[in-house]
Amino acid sequence: MNNIGEVHYGCTGCGVCVNACMRKCIYIKKNKEGFYEAIVDKSKCINCGICKDVCYKYFDELTNKEYSIYESSGFLAYSNNKKIRRESSSGGIATEISKWGVENGYNICGASYNYEENITKHIILNSVDEIKRISGSKYMPSYTLDAFKKLDKDKKYIIFCTPCQIYGLRKFMNRNKINKWILIDFFCHGTPSINLWHKYLEMIKKQINIKNIDNINFRDKKEGWHNYHLTISGEGKQYSKNFKEDIFFRCFLNEVDLNSSCYNCKLRFNKLFSDIRLGDFWGPKCLKDELGTSIILVNSQIGREILNKVENVYLEEVKFNDIEISQYGREINIPKIKSRFQKSLNTKKDLEIIYKRYVSPIEKKKKVIRNLKRIIRRGKKGIKWVIRS
DSSP states (O other): OOSGGGOOSOOOOOOHHHHHOTTOOEEEEEOTTSOEEEEEOTTTOOOOOHHHHTOGGGOOGGGOTTOBGGGOEEEEEEESOHHHHHHSSSSSHHHHHHHHHHHTTOEEEEEEEETTTTEEEEEEEOSGGGGGGGOSOOOSOEEOHHHHHHOOTTSOEEEEOOHHHHHHHHHHHHHHTOOSEEEEEEOOOOOBOHHHHHHHHHHHHHHHTOSOOOEEEEEEOTTOSTTOEEEEEETTEEEEEETTTOHHHHHHHTTSSBOGGGTTOTTTTTBOOSSEEEEEOOSGGGTTOOSOOEEEEEOSHHHHHHHHHOOSEEEEEEOHHHHHHHHOOOOOOOOTTHHHHHHHTTSSOOHHHHIIIIIHHHHHHHHHHHHHHHHHHHHHHHHHHHHHO
16 A cells, blocks of 8 residues: 555645545545544555655655754744734734735635634635735634645745645645745644534533624734733624633643644644744743734745845844744643543533543643742742852
8 A cells, every 4th residue: 555544643634635646536534533634545546655745644854854944044023014913813924925925916825714614724815805814823723625726836826824734735846846836834833623613612602692603813912912812703792711711722722632643743843844934923022012023934045035025024033042932842742631532522511511621630730830840949049048148
């Protein structure tokens, strides 16, 4: 068997293999954990191995030495348009790049929330007025197939995706000698499941007594960039809660519901297959900023050229140490309760009950550890003071 099906672990659900397969024998489905997964129809497969060429499951660090973060140039950046900056998840750079792209003949491909199905799907757009559809973070897997099938090898695109999706697209581009696509990804912590999101929406609809949702802002800055809220509106009613208190974000940030491939992701920090990588500029350098600031990594010559052409942005070159402090991507340990938590999302139990059963004990344990570390630090300071005296 010479196809992606020979390895049964690590599928990111990027969907690039579906486009790469000449026999059209690969399809994508949502698995029990709530993530998209590639499935091979063995009756049609001729074992050509093309799908493996674009698949992250076969990623080898030794053969991809050129794609290193240490070769990238880093910038602190934000849009000079305060409205764009305020409405964006961080500094509004993705919006400014998209505007420049449309004005210079590029189609834009990015993730848009679909309110009919309550899932995220990639779409292709070519007007400035449509850019809002793909702006802002969406914390769930994105269904890429409809958009990726429309990508034309001879047309110009700026494509926004997760690092694993970009990896597949880069391999697809190299294989097909495509040079008109600009690839942009972002620092990615991992992806929570569609199951968690749908269970969460059930809870919110009950809380504010609505049936339909018409607007979602995962990173509402009404109380500042560092204290963003998850805001959901529908039928004239609204739910809004700080991410530190919101159950969806608490499940996500406690890492109990990530895709299996996210935990030991090789693309989280060290390896970049994009032309440009974007993210939030967290850390001491922007501690007092509440409008939002982006970090930009420029990883290729075309990336440098694009950034030099985009107008109406503030750019400040930064050192690698600033990048590391802001966005270092550690390997994430798989929680012991991951499997049980994800199985519970397929039951009729309310999310509040699931959260109390699995996530709350983790948070209590972390709090105890933080308090112990605080006591130890104070003890060390006291000992030093006594020695000096």
